[in-house]
Amino acid sequence: MPGxxxxxKDVLRHLNSKQERALCQNxxxxxxxxxxxxxxxxxxxxxxxxxxxxxxxLLISLRPASxxxxxxxxxxxxxxxxxxxxxxxYQEFGCCDQKTDNMIAERYWDIIEVLETxxxxxxxxxxxEIMCQExxxxxxxxxxxxxxxxxxxxxxxxxxxxxxxFHSKCRHVIxxxxxxxxxxxTSQRDMSTFCTMMDLSDQDYCYPKVLNSPGxxxxxxxxxxxxxxxxxxxxxxxxxxxxxxxxxxxxxxVGFVWVYLHDGSRLExxxxxxxxxxxxxxxxxxxxxxxxxxxxxxxxxxxxxxxxYSIQVNSKLEKIRISEMKVSDSDMNVADPYSxxxxxxxxxxxxxxxxxxxxxxxxxxxxxxxxxxxxxxxxFGKYGNAQNKSALLDDPEARPxxxxxxxxxxxxxxxxxxxxxxxxxxxxxxxxxxxxxxxEEVDIIVKGGN
Numbered sequence: 460m461p462g463x464x465x466x467x468k469d470v471l472r473h474l475n476s477k478q479e480r481a482l483c484q485n486x487x488x489x490x491x492x493x494x495x496x497x498x499x500x501x502x503x504x505x506x507x508x509x510x511x512x513x514x515x516x517l518l519i520s521l522r523p524a525s526x527x528x529x530x531x532x533x534x535x536x537x538x539x540x541x542x543x544x545x546x547x548x549y550q551e552f553g554c555c556d557q558k559t560d561n562m563i564a565e566r567y568w569d570i571i572e573v574l575e576t577x578x579x580x581x582x583x584x585x586x587x588e589i590m591c592q593e594x595x596x597x598x599x600x601x602x603x604x605x606x607x608x609x610x611x612x613x614x615x616x617x618x619x620x621x622x623x624x625f626h627s628k629c630r631h632v633i634x635x636x637x638x639x640x641x642x643x644x645t646s647q648r649d650m651s652t653f654c655t656m657m658d659l660s661d662q663d664y665c666y667p668k669v670l671n672s673p674g675x676x677x678x679x680x681x682x683x684x685x686x687x688x689x690x691x692x693x694x695x696x697x698x699x700x701x702x703x704x705x706x707x708x709x710x711x712x713v714g715f716v717w718v719y720l721h722d723g724s725r726l727e728x729x730x731x732x733x734x735x736x737x738x739x740x741x742x743x744x745x746x747x748x749x750x751x752x753x754x755x756x757x758x759x760x761x762x763x764x765x766x767x768y769s770i771q772v773n774s775k776l777e778k779i780r781i782s783e784m785k786v787s788d789s790d791m792n793v794a795d796p797y798s799x800x801x802x803x804x805x806x807x808x809x810x811x812x813x814x815x816x817x818x819x820x821x822x823x824x825x826x827x828x829x830x831x832x833x834x835x836x837x838x839f840g841k842y843g844n845a846q847n848k849s850a851l852l853d854d855p856e857a858r859p860x861x862x863x864x865x866x867x868x869x870x871x872x873x874x875x876x877x878x879x880x881x882x883x884x885x886x887x888x889x890x891x892x893x894x895x896x897x898x899e900e901v902d903i904i905v906k907g908g909n
Contacts, residue, residue: 528679529599530554531611533695533723536596538680546591552680555594563590570635582629589615589625589636592666596679600664613637616659618668626650698725705750705815712748713739714768718792731766731784731794738769738777746830747777747807750815753825762786764794765825767817769807777807781817781827805829812868812893820874821886826862828869828890865909866902868893 528536531554541557543550545564555563567590574581592601592615599605601615614637617625626646630653633646645653659665663672670676698704698719703712709725710716714737716730739748751767758764762785770780785798807813812830819825869890877885888904902908 527600528596529605529695530596531593531598531602531604533599533604536680543594545587546594549591549594549596553594553596554598560594563593566590570632573635574632579631580629582632585625585629586632586636589617589666595666595669597664597669597675600659600661601666601669603659613639614642614657616665617654617657618662618665619654619658621665621667622654622657623650626653697723700725703748705748708752710749710752712750713737714749716749716752716794726792728793730792732796733766733768736768736770738771746811746813750779750813751817751828753817753819756819756823758786765802765817767815767827769813770804777810778804779807779813779829780804803827814869816869816872816890818872818874818888820888826872826888828872830868862906863904863908866890866892867895869902872904 530536534554536552536554538552539550539556539560543555543557543560545560545567546553546555549555567587570586571581571583592598595601595615598615602612603609603616604611614633627650630646630650634643637643642653642656645656662668663675697707698709698717701709701711701717704710705712708716709719714734715732718726718730720726733749737749739745747769749766749768753765755761755763755765763783764786765781765783767779767781770778772778780801781803783798783800783802785795787793787795807830814828814830816828817825869892872888872890875884875887875889877883890902890904892900892902894900
């Protein structure tokens with residue numbers, strides 16, 4: 460989409476309406492009490508909270524990065540806010556908070572109590588080791604939980620030699636660790652078959668080898684930096700099988716908006732289907748289509764959201780349209796198709812440079828980043844659209860909703876969250892502006908700026 464090659468401007472339009480002036484507060488701030496975008500499979504209703512998924516362009520070291528820690532909930536490991544009482548080996552960096560640690564401890568002592576009652580060997584150390592692997596920073600690997608479409612192991616992957624030792628001394632505890640009847644039966648009949656089933660194809664991650672691998676455990680919990688200063692980062696897939704996705708709200712250029720559940724699966728019915736209204740063509744690289752979407756800062760309470768898309772009138776006149784819509788009263792996973800209220804339409808003299816970003820600033824305003832109409836060299840009028848004096852903010856004839864000018868085609872923008880401590884810079888708007896032949900740029904948008 461952003462591969463344009465002409466020179467123009469973008470106009471940032473500012474909806475000066477009281478009903479849009481809600482303070483932008485993200486109700487879903489990161490924290491261990493809140494799940495990640497692909498976090499868990501509890502029976503939660505699925506918000507169209509595709510706001511959680513964050514799209515980034517990263518400069519990553521070309522040096523192979525072997526370590527890939529991941530938790531059972533698909534989230535990265537973390538340092539618990541409070542120390543762990545039971546699985547203490549993972550209290551500096553792992554996948555358990557205090558609540559999960561307490562739950563594991565309760566299950567452990569319940570098993571110990573049964574073993575004591577039956578007069579069996581307690582196998583306390585081995586039992587604790589295996590149960591605490593849920594807290595390992597590599598829990599997703601140990602339990603084969605990386606793929607949300609396959610069953611998660613009930614027991615962690617055990618290296619063959621470790622499994623043999625565990626089986627010879629403690630096979631009587633296996634029935635208390637898993638409900639898997641095949642594992643229970645095999646553990647009583649054949650140690651070799653059982654340990655083959657418990658092993659992992661990737662030997663780097665079976666327990667306890669996973670603890671001893673320098674490639675996995677060096678700098679674990681720290682940001683690794685190569686000699687050139689590039690950071691090693693882990694990426695998580697949040698969605699796939701999309702056609703021309705245009706932003707990380709799971710919108711497709713052809714006019715569909717989808718809801719993804721926390722386990723990474725997608726609902727069969729789209730949240731919104733605008734494919735019958737959106738102007739699209741088979742032309743590869745066409746910049747028209749469904750280009751933007753923004754949830755109202757108080758969407759949780761009012762169900763309002765805004766969309767930005769291309770239309771064609773009478774098979775000839777092309778426009779971009781910005782509309783308000785609402786979620787269905789009866790189904791939170793579906794938009795009300797009859798709720799559309801058109802806010803703004805702008806005639807497009809060319810097929811490219813249609814902008815498309817919608818976002819709410821921290822001032823509560825909805826910012827609309829439009830293209831100027833396209834074509835190379837900004838050929839419209841005496842000065843072109845980019846420097847049209849009638850669009851100046853301090854010109855008596857200027858439109859009051861124009862916020863800034865002199866840029867070309869702001870394809871994607873973002874609001875600065877600011878320094879986490881001082882909050883310095885909070886609320887600034889950054890935009891990537893497409894260059895014509897030689898330059899690309901990132902701009903900080905200021906009121907009246909050129």
